[in-house]
Amino acid sequence: MKLHEYQSKQLFSKYGVPIPKGRVAATASEAKQIAEELGGRVVIKSQVLVGGRGKAGGIKVAKDPNEAETLATHILAMTIKGLPVRKVLVDEAADIAQEIYLGITNDRAAKKPIIMASAAGGVDIEEVAATTPEKIVKIHVDPLLGLRDYQARDIAAFIDLPRDYWRDFGRIANGLWQAYLANDATLAEINPLVITRDKRLVALDGKMLIDDNALFRHSDLAEMRDLDEEAPAETEARKYGLSFIKLDGNIGCMVNGAGLAMTSMDILKLFGGEPANFLDIGGGAGAEKVAAAMRIILSDPNVKAVLYNIFGGITRCDEVARGILAAMEEVKPKVPMVVRLVGTNAEEGRQLLADANMITAETLADAAQKAVAAAQAA
C-alpha cells in the first residue's frame, strides 16, 4: 500500500524527523488560508500516488496567499499520469543549500533491510543508481540488531556531510529506521533531505510503502488507504479477500492460485487473446467468494468472455461450481464462459455445471483457445 507524501511525512515527524510546517488542503480557498497562517513563500504540492509530480507541473512555489490560491486552483484541476489531483499539500518553502537522498528498503536477495544515501538527492534515485552508482552508499542492516549509530556515521562520512550535521543526521536516520520498523514499511524514503541556508536538516519530501501482509497489525495505516486512487473493482475485491488487478483486455479470468492465475493470462495472450484481469480466488474459496469474483469480473464492460480455470487442491471444484451457479442466477451474464475444473471434486463440479450452458475444456491450452475464440466471436 502506498502512502501519500503528507501521510509519510507526518509519520516520519512522529519519530523525530524534522519536516516543514504545512497542512493538506482539498480546495483552493483552504490552500490560501494555510498560506496565510504560514506566512511567506509556500510550496503547493499535488498529492497523487505517482512519481514525477514536479516534472508534470504538480509542484509550484507561491510568493503569497493569493498566488497560493491561484496555483492550488490550477493544480487541483490537474490529472497526473491518469490520476486526478484531489488534495494539495501546502508547505512553508525552504531555502535549499544542498539536497540529500536517504532511504530504507528491503533487499530481498540479501534478506535484509538496506539503508541507502547519496549526496545527489532531489532527483530520481533509480536514475542515479543506473548512471552514477558510485554516488550511492548502501549498507545492510541486520534485522535482529537494527540500525546502529556507527552505520549512520558511516553514511554521513560517505556523503561528505559536514561534521556539524552528524548528530542531527544520526537522529534523522534513526527516526527513519523507527518509522520503517514500526509501520512495517517496505520503503521509507526522504528525497530530498535538505540542508537549508540557515543550517537545518529538513525532510522536504517523503514516501512510504507499507507491506500489505502486515496491515492486520496496523489498523491506523489501513485507514489511510486512499480509495480514490484505485479502481473500484480492486477495492471491492479486497473486501472479499480476492487478489484482483484490472487489465486492458476483454477476457475475464477467475483462477485459484497466483502463479496459475498469471499463467492463465499468459496462455490467453499466447493464443492471441488479451486478459481483462488478474484474479486469484485463493485457496479453499467457498461459493460466496466465487460469486463475488464473478460479479467483479462482469462489472467490466470490456469483458467479452470469461475463463474459469480451477485446479482443485484445498479448493473444492464443487464449491466453485456452486458459486458460479449462484452468481449466474444473480448477475445473468450474457457473455460466453469457458470452464475447466481439475482435481478435488472436479467430477461433482462438472455435473453441477452440466446444465449451465458453459463451454467446457479439459486442458489449460484447450480452455485458453476456447476462451479466445469465444471473445473473438462476440
Next chain:
Amino acid sequence: MSILVNKDTRLLVQGITGNEGLFHTTQMVAYGTNVVAGVTPGKGGEWVLEGKVPVFDSVKIAVDATEANAAVIFVPARFAPDAMFEAADAGIPLIVCITEGIPVQDMMRVRNYLDQKKVRLVGPNCPGLLTPGEAKVGIIPGNIAIPGNVGVVSRSGTLTYEVLYAMKNVGMGASTCVGIGGDPVNGTNFIDVLQMFEHDPQTEKVVMIGEIGGTDEEKAAEFIANKMTKPVVSFIAGQTAPPGKRMGHAGAIIEGGAGTASDKIAALTAAGVRVAKHPEEIPSLLK
C-alpha cells in the same frame, strides 16, 4: 532416493488442531506420511485422528517424546514467525511453513535467525514437499503425481499441480516436488534445491517453475550453466504482468524494471535451459 523427505521422515504438525492443520494432517497420514506428533499450545495431552496422533503443548516437549525430525506449520500468519523460531530452537532440522501472508520484516528476522542455526526452512507461502509414494509434507494433492526421476521445484502452488498432473498424464513421475513459495524472503531458494537434485541419484532431470519478481531465476540460470550436469526444463509465469503490481504472491512484482519474465527467460535460455511456452508443454520438453 529423493530429497528432503522420504519414508524416514518423522513429521510434527504445528497448528494440528486448527481447521487446515487437521484436514491436511488427515490427508498426509492417508498418503502414508509418518506423522508422529502435533503441537497446539494449550491442547497438550489430547489426541487427533482417532487416537493416532498425540498433541503436545510445545515443539520441545513433542520432540523429546517422539524424536520428530521435520515440522510443518499451518498456524495463522500472525503466529507463524513464532512457530518457526520455536521449531528451530527445539532442534528440528527441516521446517516447512505453509502459512501465507507473513509480513516481510518478520520473515527477514526469521531467516537471519535460522541461518545461525543451520536449519533448513522451506516456504513460507508454499505448498510443501511431495516425494511420490513415500511422503507428503504440506498440501500438494497426493493423487496428481507418480514416482519417477524428474525433480520439480517451484515458486507457485497450483501451477506446480498443473505440471505434475500433465507429467502424470503421460506416465512421467517425480522424484521429489519442492514448493519453495511465493514470498520475497523465504527459506530455500532455487539454487539450494537444484544442488540437492544434482546430487540425488534418483533424479535425472529437473523442472524449475519460476515467476516474475526478484532475481532468483537469473541466479539459478548461472548455477545451472556452471554447476549442473542434469538437464533442466523451465516455465516462467507472469509474461503479461504489468510492472509495479503485486500479482497475488508478495514476491511476484516487477520493481524498478527488474524481475521481468523476459529477463528470466533470456537468462535461462542462455544457460541451456529449455523454457516451455506453457506448462502443459513441459512433459514433451522432458522427453
